Amino acid sequence: MARIAVIGAGAIGGTLAAWLAQTHDVTVCARSPLDDLEVETPEGPIRARPRILVDPAAAAPVDWVLATTKTYDCAGAAAWLPGLMGPDTRLAVIQNGVEHLQRFPMVPPERTVPVIIDLPVERTAPGRIVQRRNGSILVPEGAEDFVALFDGTILAAETTPDFITAAWRKLAINCSGIVSAITLRPAEVANDPEVAEVMRGLVRECIAVGRLEGADLRDGLADKVVEWTRRAHPDSVNSLHADRLAGRPMELDARNGVIVRLGEKHGIATPLNRACAALLAASAAV
Numbered sequence: 001m002a003r004i005a006v007i008g009a010g011a012i013g014g015t016l017a018a019w020l021a022q023t024h025d026v027t028v029c030a031r032s033p034l035d036d037l038e039v040e041t042p043e044g045p046i047r048a049r050p051r052i053l054v055d056p057a058a059a060a061p062v063d064w065v066l067a068t069t070k071t072y073d074c075a076g077a078a079a080w081l082p083g084l085m086g087p088d089t090r091l092a093v094i095q096n097g098v099e100h101l102q103r104f105p106m107v108p109p110e111r112t113v114p115v116i117i118d119l120p121v122e123r124t125a126p127g128r129i130v131q132r133r134n135g136s137i138l139v140p141e142g143a144e145d146f147v148a149l150f151d152g153t154i155l156a157a158e159t160t161p162d163f164i165t166a167a168w169r170k171l172a173i174n175c176s177g178i179v180s181a182i183t184l185r186p187a188e189v190a191n192d193p194e195v196a197e198v199m200r201g202l203v204r205e206c207i208a209v210g211r212l213e214g215a216d217l218r219d220g221l222a223d224k225v226v227e228w229t230r231r232a233h234p235d236s237v238n239s240l241h242a243d244r245l246a247g248r249p250m251e252l253d254a255r256n257g258v259i260v261r262l263g264e265k266h267g268i269a270t271p272l273n274r275a276c277a278a279l280l281a282a283s284a285a286v
């Protein structure tokens with residue numbers, strides 16, 4: 001049984017904490033109070049009563065810390081680390097994007113595990129979450145003991161020999177979702193041929209920058225992203241779009257800004273990601 005602290009009791013953090021609490025000693029480090037966790041999973045409801053803390057001063061060292069806040073809340077999440085990190089504690093960063101290792105610079109990279117998660121989950125109330133599919137978790141080779149934490153859950157965790165490519169492939173999908181957040185139209189917007197061409201352009205910029213960052217991305221990915229979006233439920237709303245609709249901050253920098261920033265580092269122009277990010281930021285500000 002491992003001692004695990006989950007920072008963030010939102011959709012991802014709450015779901016992982018509820019599953020892991022079935023077999024491990026779990027502490028939830030929350031910003032807003034909650035009593036317990038209940039997740040509607042594809043296999044029925046699961047419930048958990050993990051230890052819940054709302055004050056970083058009450059945190060004690062654990063074996064694993066799972067950071068599950070949105071990418072723009074990393075500074076707040078980091079306030080928990082002095083209490084939670086002992087000499088052997090490792091940090092798993094479970095967020096979208098490709099900069100997992102840079103987000104918590106106070107933890108040495110060799111003790112940080114970047115995690116890509118594909119798990120459609122939604123929080124409906126404090127501690128109440130709907131999990132729509134079984135989901136999957138991907139980490140680099142060498143993080144087998146992180147994978148083992150999920151034994152006995154319906155979450156398929158595994159290692160990959162090429163984490164960089166996997167992370168950039170996911171970014172390629174996510175960066176194109178900005179067209180929905182701008183137009184306020186769900187996945188069906190990809191059926192518009194002109195919008196689909198903008199999506200392909202966004203992905204092509206992502207591919208060009210990703211290759212220079214070491215990812216093995218094929219040209220055909222741009223068409224595939226459009227195809228996958230067209231095959232999704234026409235009403236499905238990506239998280240950038242959902243955050244805009246709800247008036248919440250958006251992971252714009254982690255999904256599109258990063259392509260612009262890393263493009264600049266490599267001397268590559270990324271005009272579509274730059275323009276779309278600027279337009280979305282300006283529209284969301286009104």
Ligand SMILES: NC(=O)c1ccc[n+]([C@@H]2O[C@H](COP(=O)([O-])OP(=O)(O)OC[C@H]3O[C@@H](n4cnc5c(N)ncnc54)[C@H](OP(=O)(O)O)[C@@H]3O)[C@@H](O)[C@H]2O)c1
Nearest residue numbers: 008009010011012030031032069073076077095096120121
């Ligand atoms: N949801 C999905 O289906 C999904 C799928 C794949 C990847 N992801 C990625 O997973 C990450 C988490 O997303 P999410 O959907 O779980 O977000 P979320 O539902 O908004 O949850 C984030 C949680 O972090 C908490 N938080 C913020 N600052 C904190 C702090 N200083 N201390 C403790 N808790 C803090 C928030 O607290 P409050 O309760 O006060 O708001 C919230 O409960 C994102 O990078 C997202 O892109 C999400």
